[in-house]
Amino acid sequence: MKPNWLMLVLGVLAVPMAGRADPARQLLDVPAKALPVPTADISPGMQAIIARPLNPDWNKLWKTGEEARAYADTQAAQTVKGIPAMLERLHVKSEASTLDGVRVHVITPETMPDTNRDKVLIHVHGGCYVLFPGESGTTEAVMMAGLGRYKVIAVDYRMPPEAYFPAALDDAITAYKAVLKNTSPSNVAFFGTSAGGALTLEMVLRAKQLGLPMPGAIAPGTPMSDVTKTGDTFHTNEQVDNVLVSRDGFCDAATIVYAKGHDLSDALLSPVNGDMHGFPPTILTTGTRDLLLSNTVRVHRKLRRAGVAAELVVFEGQSHAQYQFDNTLPETEEAFGEIAAFFGEHLGH
Amino acid sequence: MKPNWLMLVLGVLAVPMAGRADPARQLLDVPAKALPVPTADISPGMQAIIARPLNPDWNKLWKTGEEARAYADTQAAQTVKGIPAMLERLHVKSEASTLDGVRVHVITPETMPDTNRDKVLIHVHGGCYVLFPGESGTTEAVMMAGLGRYKVIAVDYRMPPEAYFPAALDDAITAYKAVLKNTSPSNVAFFGTSAGGALTLEMVLRAKQLGLPMPGAIAPGTPMSDVTKTGDTFHTNEQVDNVLVSRDGFCDAATIVYAKGHDLSDALLSPVNGDMHGFPPTILTTGTRDLLLSNTVRVHRKLRRAGVAAELVVFEGQSHAQYQFDNTLPETEEAFGEIAAFFGEHLGH
Numbered sequence: 199m200k201p202n203w204l205m206l207v208l209g210v211l212a213v214p215m216a217g218r219a220d221p222a223r224q225l226l227d228v229p230a231k232a233l234p235v236p237t238a239d240i241s242p243g244m245q246a247i248i249a250r251p252l253n254p255d256w257n258k259l260w261k262t263g264e265e266a267r268a269y270a271d272t273q274a275a276q277t278v279k280g281i282p283a284m285l286e287r288l289h290v291k292s293e294a295s296t297l298d299g300v301r302v303h304v305i306t307p308e309t310m311p312d313t314n315r316d317k318v319l320i321h322v323h324g325g326c327y328v329l330f331p332g333e334s335g336t337t338e339a340v341m342m343a344g345l346g347r348y349k350v351i352a353v354d355y356r357m358p359p360e361a362y363f364p365a366a367l368d369d370a371i372t373a374y375k376a377v378l379k380n381t382s383p384s385n386v387a388f389f390g391t392s393a394g395g396a397l398t399l400e401m402v403l404r405a406k407q408l409g410l411p412m413p414g415a416i417a418p419g420t421p422m423s424d425v426t427k428t429g430d431t432f433h434t435n436e437q438v439d440n441v442l443v444s445r446d447g448f449c450d451a452a453t454i455v456y457a458k459g460h461d462l463s464d465a466l467l468s469p470v471n472g473d474m475h476g477f478p479p480t481i482l483t484t485g486t487r488d489l490l491l492s493n494t495v496r497v498h499r500k501l502r503r504a505g506v507a508a509e510l511v512v513f514e515g516q517s518h519a520q521y522q523f524d525n526t527l528p529e530t531e532e533a534f535g536e537i538a539a540f541f542g543e544h545l546g547h
Numbered sequence: 548m549k550p551n552w553l554m555l556v557l558g559v560l561a562v563p564m565a566g567r568a569d570p571a572r573q574l575l576d577v578p579a580k581a582l583p584v585p586t587a588d589i590s591p592g593m594q595a596i597i598a599r600p601l602n603p604d605w606n607k608l609w610k611t612g613e614e615a616r617a618y619a620d621t622q623a624a625q626t627v628k629g630i631p632a633m634l635e636r637l638h639v640k641s642e643a644s645t646l647d648g649v650r651v652h653v654i655t656p657e658t659m660p661d662t663n664r665d666k667v668l669i670h671v672h673g674g675c676y677v678l679f680p681g682e683s684g685t686t687e688a689v690m691m692a693g694l695g696r697y698k699v700i701a702v703d704y705r706m707p708p709e710a711y712f713p714a715a716l717d718d719a720i721t722a723y724k725a726v727l728k729n730t731s732p733s734n735v736a737f738f739g740t741s742a743g744g745a746l747t748l749e750m751v752l753r754a755k756q757l758g759l760p761m762p763g764a765i766a767p768g769t770p771m772s773d774v775t776k777t778g779d780t781f782h783t784n785e786q787v788d789n790v791l792v793s794r795d796g797f798c799d800a801a802t803i804v805y806a807k808g809h810d811l812s813d814a815l816l817s818p819v820n821g822d823m824h825g826f827p828p829t830i831l832t833t834g835t836r837d838l839l840l841s842n843t844v845r846v847h848r849k850l851r852r853a854g855v856a857a858e859l860v861v862f863e864g865q866s867h868a869q870y871q872f873d874n875t876l877p878e879t880e881e882a883f884g885e886i887a888a889f890f891g892e893h894l895g896h
Contacts, residue, residue: 224598225581228786232574236779239819239845249573430585430835430864434787437577470588486779486844491835495861496588502860502885510859511851512844515779536851 233438236515243527248440248487248515256443259451263358266328266455270357274334281333281340284525288344292336297376300369301354303336305343314348317385317545318377320413321352322370322401324392324519326422326452328357338391341525346538351377355397362458364466366393367400374401374410383411387541391483391519392490393453395421399469399497402477412478415544417537419483420490420519421497423470425453425462429492439489439517470496479507479544483533485516507544511536582787585864592876597789597836597864605792608800612707615677615804619706623683630682630689633874637693641685646725649718650703652685654692663697666734666894667726669762670701671719671750673741673868675771675801677706687740690874695887700726704746711807713815715742716749723750723759732760736890740832740868741839742802744770748818748846751826761827764893766886768832769839769868770846772819774802774811778841788838788866819845828856828893832882834865856893860885 235249260266285292289308296302305321319342323335332354339352355369370388377386388398395418402416432445442449457467465472470493480501484494494510501508513521513529521533584598609615634641638657645651654670668691672684681703688701704718719737726735737747744767751765781794791798806816814821819842829850833843843859850857862870862878870882 224584226584226601226787226789228580228582230579231577231782231785233577233779233782235573235575236782236841238773238777239848251575424587428587430582433580433582433585434784434836436580438575438783440575486840487783491861492585492863495835496863498861499588499863499881503881510861512840512847512859512861514841514845514848532848532852 238514240515241528243524244516244520244529247520247523248517250440252437252440252443256447258448260328260448260455261451263328263362263455266452267357267359270325270329270331273329274331277330277334277337278332281337284337284340288340288525290340290344292333292340294333297351297373300372300376302373303333303339303352303354305336305339305350305352307343307347307349310347310349313542316381317348317387317541318381319348319350319387319389319541320370320373320377321350322355322366322388322390322394322397323352324390324394326449327366327393327456328452331357338394338522341522341530341534342389342537344525345531345534346541348538348541358455363456363460366397366456367404367466370397370401371404371408374405374413378411384414384547385545386413387415387417387545388413389417389419389537391419391522393422395419396423396469399423399472400466403465403469403472406476412476414546415479415481415541416477417481417483417540418497419522420485420488420494421469421482422449422453422490423493423497424468425450426468429490429496431489431492435487435489435491438487440487441518441520442489445489470500474501474504474506477501477504477506479540481509481511481537481540483511483513483521483537485513485518485520487515487517489518509540587863589864590877592873593865593869593878596869596872597866599789601786601789601792605796607797609677609797609804610800612677612711612804615801616706616708619674619678619680622678623680626679626683626686627681630686633686633689637689637874639689639693641682641689643682646700646722649721649725651722652682652688652701652703654685654688654699654701656692656696656698659696659698662891665730666697666736666890667730668697668699668736668738668890669719669722669726670699671704671715671737671739671743671746672701673739673743675798676715676742676805677801680706687743687871690871690879690883691738691886693874694880694883695890697887697890707804712805712809715746715805716753716815719746719750720753720757723754723762727760733763734895735762736764736766736894737762738766738768738886740768740871742771744768745772745818748772748821749815752814752818752821755825761825763895764828764830764890765826766830766832766889767846768871769834769837769843770818770831771798771802771839772842772846773817774799775817778839778845780838780841784836784838784840787836790867790869791838794838819849823850823853823855826850826853826855828889830858830860830886830889832860832862832870832886834862834867834869836864836866838867858889
């Protein structure tokens, strides 16, 4: 389309108006500050987690699946060392298995309330779509099984370099379809944190596309619901969140590796852009220092605007996902207790 | 008690341990930054409010009730000019009256759903216990009456220099007692924002002390629940919140004037310190840039830990109380819509 005289006139008018009226152009200068560690209503163990210096690996900017996987494998070797003690402490069994070809861990508490026996939770782990392969991705599932007393299927979805978008989502949906063979959808919940929170939302969007039934409830924890760096706390909590640290850090790089050229604003990568009408009851969890606080509250608002029963939990002082960093802390018990109570209220209807 | 040798030994040991182990001593350095105005999922009108420069009066540090009142009167004269148009637009009537000697405005929507006819909401306005005298304190009550279609009694409580702590709370409780003469407590709700959010919580604590029945529900908006400057977002959102701006600003000075030497950590001034067992269902509202985000989420966590049905609404990008700055914005409709729906669900049981 060629410019005509009207467009030129409007163009001339638009320049001064945009300069004056577009609020996005105005910047608020915030001076440097030194933040003390908050202590009120926070356990000593969580205070120590909040007091940690910035994640030293925050600016590892992997360019390939192989690079990301090398880091992931080293980290996973450390993570799995802590799992036997966690299983013992929480009285939970974990067994590697497959569901229609998808690798899973089946995680079962030693004892379960009768009302939980016909329920199945499907867990999708976090780690920016590249971290926590194999058993290292099951820690949150173990906490949920142990603290919430539910059977959990933890999906060990394919990650780069084994596979790229939408492999993680495909594997999670395959697991859901397999669970549906023996379980009523109203007795199934999805949950996960960070990339797992995004996958939880993406599973529901994908289930809608495929005409699959809705699960009974979902619990996306601090979801990577917008990976286009859109959201106010990407700015306000930059270098305040000691886990993710920056919107230009490892998690952004990892997501670009996983997306492999796919449009990052696609609702199956940035689920805040999806249509949330008809979503099941949803409980969201985040913290006041979380870089993804905005990613979380935007989903909450969007769900509520769509008429969905949705609850929001915000922990004082916590950065990204810290409510599941240490299974022995009261905040961890509280976070999973809230989710378990929400599932107890909404599953089975 | 005199120190003995054991205490001295422990004292010597305590010094290096405290230096190493006390997380509150560690500071996180956050560099200066320039924040863009967030736009995603935010109406243009709210973007303009978020884009405003820092409140130019943020560091007015009144020392006396007279000083604060002079400012309040000037501000009130401006505020009341907008009220007739708001009443007309929202189809609401407002009438000055008294209830057992307490000044109130009775605010009634032209039409009401049948289920709301036997319900009464008691409103306590904000303004750091010194601002918004007379009709200027009714704007939020008018929005609630108009957007929620409930009858609202707005309490024009005494403020400095007319009276000091606990006069505001006493007046609000007198109004509650008067309402109870004709209304079942389960049909009564309390609500308010900022100091009004704190007063909402303080009214419930005081009702417990006095053995009065609990109201059916409450809606404290971004409550001044801790006026001892405790709470993480007093730091993280300093000079990010363009309304309150700083924990050392006008609102702190005003509260000290109102408290007139009373202990600021008393639960009737810092209600986060109160015992919240037995509280009625509660919905809390705040924003990601709110200096009182922590004051709000700490109350939410404390209520949930006490087993209370409590919901949290966090608006993207908003600073303190901005969800009630402009009655024509979709975010305002949404905030009062959430509260009205919550009251609809919980009142009358």
